[in-house]
Amino acid sequence: MDLVRGVVGAVSVAALALVMGCGGGGSRAEPDAPEVSAAPDAGVMAPARVEVIARLTGCEASIRIEADELRQGVCHTARADYLITTFPEDRLKETWLDSASVYGGTYLVGMRWIVSARPELMDGFRLTLGGTVRTP
Template identity: 65%
Template sequence: MRRAAVVAGLALLPLATACGGDEDRAAGQAGPSRISAAPAAGVVAPARVEVIAELTGCKPEIRIEADELRQGVCHTPEVDYLITTFPEERYKQTWLDSAARYGGEYLVGSRWIVSAKEPEMPEEFRTRLGGTVQQLRGIGPVPSTS
C-alpha cells in the first residue's frame, strides 16, 4: 500500500512542477522574469496580504475578499498603501491593465501588487519585498515641464 502511494506521488510530480514558472510569458511578457528576491522576505513565492503587510510593518485592514483578488489597506504615519494579492497571475495582469489608465508606480511581485500615492514608496518597499517597480503611464494629457 505504501509503495503504491509513493509511486502515485512520483507520477504526479512532473505535472506539478510543469504547471508553473511561465506565467509572465503567458501574460505577454517577453524575456526572463524580472522579479527579485528581497533579503527581508527571503522568498519569492506568492504571499498573503498579511505576510506582505508584516514585512512592511503594518497590520492590514482587509477591504476586499473576492475570488479574483484580496486587498488590504495599511495606514502608517509615513504612508497609506494597498496590498493586493491574486490567486493566479492572469488576475494580476488584468488588474495592472485596468490600473494603467490611472498611471503611477506600482511594486509588482509574484501574484501581488503594492500601491500608494507616494512615488518613493515602491522603491523603498522593494528592498523588503522584492518584486519590480512598474511605471504605468495613464490616459490623458501629460503635464508640461515648462
C-alpha cells in the same frame, strides 16, 4: 489620503473587470513560469498573502476586498497609506494592472501581488519585498 482614494477607485474598476471577465470556474493552479521576485537585501521572496506582506512593510492591513480574483488590504502608517493586493494567479494580476493603467500611478509588482504606494516609498518596499517597480 487622495492617493488611497484614487487607488481605491482604480481597484474598484479593476475588481469589477475581474469579476465580470473572470468569474469562477477557472483553475487556481500555479502559473507555468512564475515571476521570481527575490528581495536583494533580505534574500527572500515575499509570499502572496496580504497579511504577511503587510507585516513585512510594518503595518497590520485592514482587508477591504475579499474575492475569488483578488484580496486587498489597506495599510495606514505614520509614513503613508498604501494598498496591498494579492491574486491567486499571475494572469489576474496582469489584468488588474491593465485596468489600473488608465489611472496612472506606480506599483511594486511581485509574484501574484502588488503594492500601491507613493513613488518615494517603492525603493524601501522593494528592498524588503523584492518585486519590480512598474508604471503601467
